[in-house]
Amino acid sequence: MADAEADAGAERTPVPLAQDLVTTGKPEEHLRTDTGKGPFECAICNKKLSSKGTLRTHLRTHTGEKPFGCTVCHKTFSSNGDMRRHLRIHTGEKPFECTLCEKKFKSSEEQRVHLRTHTGEKPFECTLCNKKFGFSGKLRRHVQTHTGEKPFECNICNMKLSTMESLRFHVQTHTEEKPFECATCNKKFRIMGYLRKHLQTHTEEKQFACIVCNKKFAQSAGLQSHLVSHTEEKPFECTVCNKRYARSVNLKIHLRTHTGEKPFECAICNKKFATKGELGLHLRTHTGEKPFECNICNKKFATKGNLRSHVQTHTGEKPFQCNICDKKFAQIDHLRRHERTHTGEKPFECTVCNKKFAGQGNLRQHQHTHRGEKLFECTVCNKKFTQPSCLRMHLRIHTGEKPFECTVCNKKFRESHHLRGHLRTHTGEKPFECTVCNQKFAIKSNLLVHVRAHSGEKPFECAVCNKKFKSSGGLRNHLRTHTGENSVECFICNKKLSQPQCLRIHLRTHTEEKPFECTLCNKKFTVSGDLRRHLQTHTGERPFKCTVCDKKFAVSGSLRTHLRTHGEHV
Incomplete structure (x- = not known):
């Protein structure tokens, strides 16, 4: 016991x-x-x-x-x-208040860390390159740029990332999980930072009012910065180009255009940015977040600027005019791009091969040729892609999804740029002009194919008979003559043609229909191409030039025939 x-x-x-x-x-x-x-x-x-x-x-x-x-x-x-x-x-x-900008914090530690944004103190130093940082987390992330270490791997697409936080953030792009919910309106977010920013729309009291325009601010520092916009005073001058700014922070950001400094790095893909705002916008390409919604058609956008540009497709407004040719544009970016067609400027340079481009989009597309890495694979046909957005677009071929609808005729498209090109058939806009013969096109790819008529370039070759074509579409149509795939038969003479469009044109040889009429002499033609060639007999235009002897021709076929007279010189 x-x-x-x-x-x-x-x-x-x-x-x-x-x-x-x-x-x-x-x-x-x-x-x-x-x-x-x-x-x-x-x-x-x-x-x-x-x-x-x-x-x-x-x-x-x-x-x-x-x-x-x-x-x-x-x-x-x-x-x-x-x-x-x-x-x-x-x-x-938030009992701890910053004495400089009146921002409040939950803890004294947060307040101490925040003060470094004012004092510029950077107590954390990299032992490899001596670069200093205000926060220990930034130093840790920076050190990985030296070691190249990416120990955290996504078990869905095998992408490797440098931090656990980056991995969690990345995984949400696959799952579409939004774990951070607003207790006031139940809106959900992928990132705590986005939720915190959103919460300010509910809680942030704006007690500092501008005496000029009554605009209100949550902090007195914000009001003081705003007041300069009324006085037009710009006391901060760039020592490199003499450009002036109302605020020192704007000058600091501007100086990065001279130094090339990009201190804000994406934790997912390591791309760097000159401003925190640019990084924030970039992060939405990973998260898919589109917080700005059109109140007309409910389409959502990642940036306020994209929403503003989109709204103009409803209003038809084109406020930006070229001062050289008076052409008008709905967006300032489109005007800037257009102006480069006059100046020939190509400000976007590839850091790998130094090739220059007129548009940033063209540079981005070109850079994929260097990367070559294709991490994102289609589960249906195993085709691989460099970016998740390209995979998403490709999947629509399998699903038949066409999310982009024309507001004029309700025709639907798989990709937004196909819709943009289609909309020009309604507006009549043809922004892409041939520099050789000045013919204009609604779609850039049509211009590229047309330019080959001048250069004689035929990059698409048939693997069966070695015949070459200017466009991939021309090659596809030709291949049907070998495979018999999708062939259509004329019910009058039993001739077989590769596609319905060719059959429609062929039928005009039986019906003698000639829908294309010359406005100068009223002569009629079966196909639009014949009319275009005929018009050159009125204008005397000869846009096709021999590169050997400079002789000019009205049609590309005549140029091709002529080139044979040079034989081995061509």
Whole structure:
């Protein structure tokens, strides 16, 4: 019986609590507990602490004891201070205020870190290149640019990332998970940062009003910066190009255009940006977030600028005019791109081969030829792509999805640029002009095919008979003559043709229908190409030039025949 009681007593022996571990039994340390004077040493790891209370709190890191519970969400903490700080998440209390910009924080540590944005203090230094950082996290991420280490791998697409945070962020692009929910309106977000920014639309009181235009600001610093826009005072001057700015922060950002500095790095793809705003916009390409919605057709956009441009497709407004040829554009970017056709400027340069481009989109497309890495594979046909957006577009071929609808005739398209090209058939706009013969086109790819008529280039070759074609479409149509695929038969003479469009043109030889009429002499033609060639007999235009002897021809066929007279010189 006594043994049983002893065993029972042994089973009930509790795990030692923090207060049981405060002293080690040494007389001198016992005296310190009586006098209240430190240092107090941890009996487990020998760490020394200044008071009995801090020792008790520290010991809980060994015992795992968390005696302080949150009354709202029941999360537990090892110290009363940690619990109090946590409660501010629920109450929204921010007792620590920045004395420079009046921004408030939940903890003194957050306040200390924030102060570095004002003082410029960068206490964390890279031991490899001596670059300094204001935050330890930024230093850690930077060090990986030296080591190239990417230890975190996505188990869906095998993409490797440098931090666990980046991996979590990336995985959400596959799952479309949005774990951060606004308690006020239930809107969900993929990233805590986006939720915090959104919460300001509910909570941020704007008490600082501009006396000129009544615009309100949450912080006095914001108001002071805004006031400069009324005075037009620009006291901050660039020492390189003398451009002036109203705010020092704008000058600082501008200077990066001279230095090439891009301090804001994407944690997912390591692309760098000159401003935090540019990084924020770029991140939406990974998250797919489109917070700006058109109130006419409910289409969503990643940026406010894209929404503004889209709204003009409803209004038809074209406020941006070229001062050389008076052509008007709906967007300032389109005007800038157009102006380069006059100046020949190509400001976007490939860092690998130094090739230059007039548009940033053209540069991006070109850069894929260097990367070559194709991580994103189609589960239907196993075709691989360099970007998830390209894979998403490709999948529509299999699903038949056509999400882009014309608001005029309701025709649907797989890709937005196909819709843009189609819309020009309604507006009559032909922005792409041939520099040789000035013929205009609604779609850029049609211009590229047309230019080959001047150059004689035929990059698409039939693998069966080696015949060459100017366009991939021409090659596809030709291949049907070998395969018999999708052939259609004339019901009058039984001639077989590769596609319905060819049959429609062929039928005109039987019906003698000639729908294309010359406006100068009223002569009629079966096909539009014949009419175009005929018009050159009126204008005297000869756009096809021999590269050997400079002789000019009205039609490309005549040029081809002529080139044979040069034989080996061609």
